[in-house]
Amino acid sequence: MILIAAQKGGAGKSTLAVHLSALAERDGRVLLVDTDPQGSLSMWHGRRSAGTLRLTRASAQAVPEVLCTARREGIRWAVIDSPPHNTSLVSALMSRATLTLIPVRPGPFDLDAVGATLAMARSLKAPMACVINAAPPPGRGERQTSAVAETRAVLTNMGAPVLPGQVSQRASLSHALISGQSVDEYDPDGRAAAEIAAVWSTVSELARSFPRHA
Ligand SMILES: Nc1ncnc2c1ncn2[C@@H]1O[C@H](COP(=O)(O)OP(=O)(O)OP(=O)(O)O)[C@@H](O)[C@H]1O
C-alpha cells in the first residue's frame, strides 16, 4: 500500500496518485483508493474510457477492509490518495502504509508546511520518502536547477529521505487528466512520462524492500 500524503493543499498528491498508479499497472493489478472527500480521483476515473485500473472511494476506517478484499481479488498494489488538512485520517492511513510518499513543491511555504507531515511519519515510525514535485525543469546539460538543489538540501537537513530526480512542472501532467488519461497514455514519449516512470521505479523498489509490503 502506497500512501500519497501531504498536509499542504495542492502539493500534487492526486496528480502523482493518478500517474503513478497507471504506471504501476505494468507491475501487476492496481487499486486506486480515493479517501479525499473532494473526490478528484473519482472524477478523473469517471472520465476514463479505457484501461483496467480500478478505483474505489473509501473512508480511512474502511481502508483495511477494502485492502483485504483487494488482496483476495489479486490486486498487487494499492495507491491511496489522501486529503489535505485532515490529521487524524492521514495518520490512520500512514500507520498502515508500506510507504508514504510526500510530494513537496520547491519553495519556502511548502518546505515550512512539510514539517508537520514528516513529524507525523516519524512519530508513527512510518516508512516515508519525499518527492520533489512541480519543480522547474532542469536546463540543457543540467541535472537540477538551484531551486531544486536547495529544496533537496533543506529536506535532507530536516532528516527526510528524498527520492532522486524530480517531477517537473509540466502541462502534460494536468492536460492528461482532462481526458481521463495518465501521462503515460497521453504522451508516452514525453519527458513527464519519463520522470514519472523513474519515480515509480524507485517507489516500487523501496516498497518491495519494506516488511509491511502488500
Ligand atoms: N508536476 C506538475 N506539473 C504540472 N501541474 C501540476 C503538477 N503537480 C500538480 N500540478 C497541478 O497543481 C494543482 C494541484 O495538484 P493536485 O490536485 O494534484 O494537488 P493535491 O495535493 O492533490 O491537492 P489537494 O490538497 O487539494 O488534494 C493541479 O491543478 C495540478 O494539475
Ligand SMILES: [Mg+2]
Ligand atoms: Mg488531491
